[in-house]
Amino acid sequence: MMDDRNTLFSQQTFTAAVELIWREAELLDRKDYRAWLDLWTPSGFYVVPIDHATTDFASTLNYVFDDQDMREKRVQRMVSGYSASASDAARTVRTVSRFTLTSDAADVVEVNSSQVIVACKRGTTTLFAADLTHRIRFTDGEPRIEQKVIRLIDSNEALNAIGFLL
Known part of the structure; x- marks a missing residue:
């Protein structure tokens, strides 16, 4: 009986985490x-590392390593119309799939997935592919992103200004 309840909790938690990740993709x-x-916890980090294998984001060079303040400033630049990348931002369609629950605690889960973004800007279509890791914290049953790591498959190559959130 106890195993059934734990399994049900894990399935519900995993489902809620995947739904949050899909919701995030839709909003972006x-x-x-x-x-x-x-969607974020106040202590959350949005990370796009250069080194695909790194786990120590604070001590390595990243394309993006945003805490709450930096996420808010990034969004402000993107919605203000003053940033060139915001005023001429690409239209995107993203697919997130291959969900794997890698860590399952009472209040925090970690989900790995893959993401493909098709971006269209000025008649040019570009693909971005990445492995994602979302750490999602449940507070009072409500899921929030505590950390999102976007490991671009070409992160060691030169990237043009993307102009949108991954």
Whole structure:
């Protein structure tokens, strides 16, 4: 009986985590960046490392290593219209799949997945592919992103200004 309850809890938690990740993808494709900010815990980090294998993000060079303050500033630049990348931002469609629960505690889960983003800007279509790791914290049953790591498959190559959130 106890195993059944733990299994049910894990399945419900995993389902809620995947739904949050899909919701995040939808908000980013719609460029609803302010609503995207609401998906995060105050202590969360949004990370795009250069080194695909690194786990010590604070001590290594990253394309992005944003805490709450930096996420808010990034969104402000993107919605203000003053940033060139924001005023001419690419339209995106992202697919997130291959979900794997890698850590399952009472209040925090970690989910690995893959993401493909198709971006269209000025008649040019570009693909971005990445492995994602979301750490999701449940507070009072409500899931929030505590950390998102986007490991671009070409992170060691020169990247053009992307102009949107991954």
